[in-house]
Amino acid sequence: MTEDASFIVPLLQWFESEAADLPWRRTNDPYHIWLSEIMLQQTQVATVVPYYEGFLKRFPTVADLASAPQDDLMKLWEGLGYYSRARNLHAAAQQVVASHGGHLPRTAADLEELKGIGPYTARAIASIAFGERVPVLDGNVIRVFSRLFDIEDDVRQTATKNALWARAEALMPHVPEGRAGDYNQSLMELGRQVCKPRQPRCLQCPVAQYCKAYARGKQARRPVKTRKPPTPHYDVTCGLIWNEQNQLLITKRRDDGLLGGLWEFPGGKLEDSETLEECLARELKEELGITVEVGELFLKVRHAYTHFKITLYGFECRYFSTAQAPTCYECAEWRWVNVDELSAYAFSRADRKIIEALHERPNRLL
Ligand code: SF4
Numbered sequence: 001m002t003e004d005a006s007f008i009v010p011l012l013q014w015f016e017s018e019a020a021d022l023p024w025r026r027t028n029d030p031y032h033i034w035l036s037e038i039m040l041q042q043t044q045v046a047t048v049v050p051y052y053e054g055f056l057k058r059f060p061t062v063a064d065l066a067s068a069p070q071d072d073l074m075k076l077w078e079g080l081g082y083y084s085r086a087r088n089l090h091a092a093a094q095q096v097v098a099s100h101g102g103h104l105p106r107t108a109a110d111l112e113e114l115k116g117i118g119p120y121t122a123r124a125i126a127s128i129a130f131g132e133r134v135p136v137l138d139g140n141v142i143r144v145f146s147r148l149f150d151i152e153d154d155v156r157q158t159a160t161k162n163a164l165w166a167r168a169e170a171l172m173p174h175v176p177e178g179r180a181g182d183y184n185q186s187l188m189e190l191g192r193q194v195c196k197p198r199q200p201r202c203l204q205c206p207v208a209q210y211c212k213a214y215a216r217g218k219q220a221r222r223p224v225k226t227r228k229p230p231t232p233h234y235d236v237t238c239g240l241i242w243n244e245q246n247q248l249l250i251t252k253r254r255d256d257g258l259l260g261g262l263w264e265f266p267g268g269k270l271e272d273s274e275t276l277e278e279c280l281a282r283e284l285k286e287e288l289g290i291t292v293e294v295g296e297l298f299l300k301v302r303h304a305y306t307h308f309k310i311t312l313y314g315f316e317c318r319y320f321s322t323a324q325a326p327t328c329y330e331c332a333e334w335r336w337v338n339v340d341e342l343s344a345y346a347f348s349r350a351d352r353k354i355i356e357a358l359h360e361r362p363n364r365l366l
Contacts, residue, residue, distance in 0.1 A: 005174035014206035015186035030129035066093035074346035088116025128181035135168035140191025146223035150212035238267030
């Protein structure tokens with residue numbers, strides 16, 4: 001065994017005794033593991049648990065998921081964010097049923113052929129569910145490796161990432177037989193629980209004696225990362241468009257894009273040199289071909305996504321039945337609904353805040 005790999009056995013022993021008891025760790029079912037890996041992308045463990053359990057209750061098998069209407073899926077996913085994950089999961093379940101008899105393929109290479117499964121997720125599923133000896137490299141593992149091996153290069157650079165992959169591959173043959181999945185999970189768990197981004201708990205660390213950054217007192221300066229550019233911010237408008245029956249107009253986004261497949265209050269992004277009201281009037285014309293009376297600002301909502309932030313301005317609008325009927329030029333579908341019916345549709349978190357405010361308002365009429 002090379003010196004580099006000495007940490008593996010103590011790490012596995014620590015994982016056996018200290019790993020958090022999570023529902024997807026109590027199963028070998030590849031579908032359950034797949035679902036957990038998709039939900040855990042970009043989302044905290046504590047947030048995922050109730051979604052994971054609710055999802056499996058509603059769709060106990062891949063076939064149940066494949067045959068479900070997409071709207072049911074989106075509704076269950078509501079609030080978890082990154083909705084393309086739900087759409088891809090649905091499409092992949094249909095691929096699994098159509099091409100693999102309802103059983104997930106057993107290798108990372110074959111798993112990568114499924115919609116929404118990238119190299120990281122394919123490797124995680126293949127190692128955890130099927131024991132394939134393939135490493136994973138997520139943010140947690142990168143941080144642990146950069147400290148264990150005291151890597152001085154910028155981990156955002158492709159060359160450094162490639163070197164990390166090579167190191168991860170070279171370590172794999174040293175993992176005891178049948179433990180590839182546990183090893184991958186133990187690295188991620190160490191990163192989550194002990195080797196945290198800020199203030200790593202080196203005194204409680206099961207691999208401290210093998211950690212080069214700790215030995216050199218450099219753990220707080222690893223991983224080395226170049227500064228990120230500031231997060232962009234966008235002003236976005238939307239219309240709470242009421243008809244004469246006191247119903248609201250909602251539209252369904254097309255399937256592409258970050259929030260694709262979700263319902264929304266129609267509107268869009270502010271362009272240079274226009275007012276918020278002008279922006280909304282233009283967007284409604286472009287999206288639905290309608291002209292409405294833009295009224296008072298109802299609510300301003302701030303929301304942060306991973307790569308950008310928005311301020312959403314929701315305006316009261318009045319639609320008269322004598323006006324031209326809406327036509328979906330830039331949406332998948334539109335509907336008039338009562339406020340009480342909104343909960344049956346899947347909306348983004350920002351729109352959900354508007355809905356909450358609508359419910360709290362005693363008089364819903366303009
Ligand atoms: S000793 Fe500290 S820096 Fe090194 S792996 Fe453990 S927690 Fe991370």
